[in-house]
Amino acid sequence: MKKIINILTLAAVSVAFTSCDDLFEPAIENNLGLDYMYENPQYAEGVLGNAYTRIPCADFPFSEVATDDAVSNDATNDWRKIASGTWTSNENPSERWRNCRAAIMYLNLFLANADKVNWANDEMASRMFNDREKGEAYGMRAMYMYYLLQAHGGMTADGQLLGVPIVTEPEDASSEFNLPRNTFAECLQAIYDDCDRALELLPTNYKDIKNASEIPSKYQGANVGQYNRVFGANFQLRMSGAIVEAFRSKAALLAASPAFEKSGATMAQAADYAAVVLDRIGGVAGMDPNGWTWYCNNEIDALSAGQLPKEILWRGEVEKSGSNDREADMFPPSLYGKGRINPTQNFVNAFPMANGYPIDNEKSGFNAANPYADRDPRLTAYVVYDGNGAGKDNTAINTTVDDSQNRDGLNNEVGSSTRTGYYMRKLLRQEINLDPSAKTTQKHYNARIRFTEIFLNYAEAANEAWGPTGKGNHSYSAYDIIKALHERAGVGNDYLESIKNDKDKMRELIRNERRIELSFEGFRFWDLRRWKANLTEPAKGISIKTVDGKKTYTTIEVDKRDYKDYMIYGPVPYSEMLKFDELKQNQGW
Incomplete structure (x- = not known):
């Protein structure tokens, strides 16, 4: 099997999080044509890797400085400026348009050419690599569309709720770049479509299997060693099916929120999508009792490459x-x-x-x-x-x-x-x-997605859809989640019990829990806006x-x-x- 197997096994994450300029000499955008990637899978990995380098959740922006939660003593802080009245369309620290659309450009380029890449000499291994890499690309394209909608989706003067131009094909000098914005609803559907494509190709989680019986039927004929080299635990920090499902949950909640509800999205659907993620860990029973101090738990020092603490669905490297x-x-x-x-x-x-x-x-x-x-x-x-x-x-x-x-x-x-x-x-x-x-x-390490966020996504959506104690088709309610969050932090529930039948007061409590639990992790600036809050x-x-x-x-x-x-x-x-x-x-x- 080609050297790409060893490269991906030993350095998958470093490849994925390194820019193309750092990976290749000469740089791909200056000298090498696309034909080069067909017989050089590590080159193709670099095209995909360029998209990984642009992830908006790779670090904490401390955008709380632009909210009622924090200030900065640094007079040059961009978020401090944004809150003081200098936020304009050409001075915008929260701008994601160019970075996210550039990432989508690389992903489109990759997707258009991935099937032509000789990923490995072994036909089965090559097929598995192709599926996984394409699945990652579809998942990331959905993720970048979510971040674009969060930062730039909005209402125009003529009353239209718009997103961004949807581009799914590679672009070159002859492409038409002067494109109108698609509707927010169309962009949301594009997210769902890409999530569906990704979920067809990706494992829910990357893990090493021990028996051939665990290999999906579509890869029958592969052996355990082959499967683990492509879908094994070494790749846990890359886009997985579970991460795709989490971004689908985030997008659904955004679209059903007051600022974007004209999209037609519903809170019931947002709750259902969050439950898909949570049911896999056992629902409320799977909540990490130490999740509220994830950033300083002793487990950090012992984390092996790709290992995920119980609280963390996706993280950066330690x-x-x-x-x-x-x-x-x-x-x-x-x-x-x-x-x-x-x-x-x-x-x-x-x-x-x-x-x-x-x-x-x-x-x-x-x-x-x-x-x-x-x-x-x-x-x-x-x-x-x-x-x-x-x-x-x-x-x-x-x-x-x-x-x-x-x-x-x-x-x-x-x-x-x-x-x-x-x-x-x-x-x-x-x-x-x-x-x-x-x-x-x-x-x-930086937590990119915590299960606590998904629990709070569900609580918010479930309360709106079915009330504080309503469960829809699931086994837990918004009330159950807030109770569990309080218990793990050592907070009493007398007040929760007193409002368990009051949807409006429960909404206030859920939003307050989100404010506390996700503090300084880059949420409140966006939450206040999607809630149309003060x-x-x-x-x-x-x-x-x-x-x-x-x-x-x-x-x-x-x-x-x-x-x-x-x-x-x-x-x-x-x-x-x-x-x-x-x-x-x-x-x-």
């Missing part, structure tokens, strides 16, 4: 030697960090009391004079507040305004200290030491002073949010509008 870059950006100044992302008082207020009641509920027991006592345990895990510990020695951080020499105090050190009275704790490895004389690192809530902080030996807590306004109503939809890039007169802009831009 850093082999570890790093401390994120901690250097986010730790408080006293721990040698820059304190870049500051959670807001708005976000802190979203955490209920340990008994599950919102802090503004009379049954909560909230004490404004001791605001962090008896709160949801996730508050301590996700936010560094005054007196909360951080760093390898769990040093208590002081964010008061009493001492101007205190580097961690509110606004005490411009560009490094907090602007809200809080620092971020989530996503960080507290074992790291940033002291220049004794720096240490820890391993990290975008102009000012970002607030807390000023803590000591008066007569007691701390006083005063809420302060930190940043205004300058959004117009039409900004629930992102714009088509201004440069594209100048080039192509067939494009219609979303209303207001």
Whole structure:
């Protein structure tokens, strides 16, 4: 069998996540023709790999800075600018048009030529490779269309809900690029069609089999070794059937959300698609009890290549030697960090009391004079507040305004200290030491899709479709999921029980759970828009002073949010509008 077998087995992920320029000398787009890929499968892999390098969920954007959940102390932060009124169609940090459409261009090129590639000398192995690679390409094309709809789908001035131009064939210099936008509904159907194609070709999950009886009937004649080289565990970080199903769930929920409901999508369908993913892990029973601290669990250091923790459906690679870059950006100044992302008082207020009641509920027991006592345990895990510990020695951080020499105090050190009275704790490895004389690192990885997200997708859709305790054709309800999420975090369910028959209050609770569980992972900026929620809530902080030996807590306004109503939809890039007169802009831009 050709060398491609060893290349894919030993370096599949590195190939997939390396640009074509890095993979090949000379670069394919400059010197080599398409004919070269037919007898050079690693070259064909590079065309597909180019699409992998563009994945929008490859890292966390910290777009929460443009919402009511966070601010940044970096005056040059693009998301800080977007929230302050400088968001335009030619100044758009959330723009995905060019990158995602370029990825689709590579995928179309790959799909048009994959059948001509001699993937292996062995006919059966070549066929399996071709199926898998094409399945990945269809799955990624659906994924990129989802991200395009999320960022650029919207309503035009004439009342049309549009998506992007659908292009499924390779393009060259003679192609017609001046294409109108397809409707949002047509783009959604394109996602579903590509998902169907991908699911016909991909295994649900990549795993090593032990017996020939486990080989799908369409590959009868293959042996265990052949099958594992193509569909084995080494490829778990690549597009799989389960990942495709997850993106189908995400697309369905987006389309059924208030901002896009004109597409005709339904919440029942969104719930059904999410359930396909969840049923495979046993539904609520399959929820990872440690999933809410996935970013710092001890399992990280022991993860083998491609291994997936119970909480994770898709992830990036674990850093082999570890790093401390994120901690250097986010730790408080006293721990040698820059304190870049500051959670807001708005976000802190979203955490209920340990008994599950919102802090503004009379049954909560909230004490404004001791605001962090008896709160949801996730508050301590996700936010560094005054007196909360951080760093390898769990040093208590002081964010008061009493001492101007205190580097961690509110606004005490411009560009490094907090602007809200809080620092971020989530996503960080507290074992790291940033002291220049004794720096240490820890391993990290980025979660691209967590099962918690899919549970919350289902809860949101199921509540809208069937009410809090309705189950449709499934064995669990929105209520069941929120109860399980609370129990794993150590939060009481008295409040949940009191609203279990109230669809509107359950909606609020589900959205609040999503806000907490998926915080700082790049969701809220998009969620607020698809919900058509209030975008102009000012970002607030807390000023803590000591008066007569007691701390006083005063809420302060930190940043205004300058959004117009039409900004629930992102714009088509201004440069594209100048080039192509067939494009219609979303209303207001």
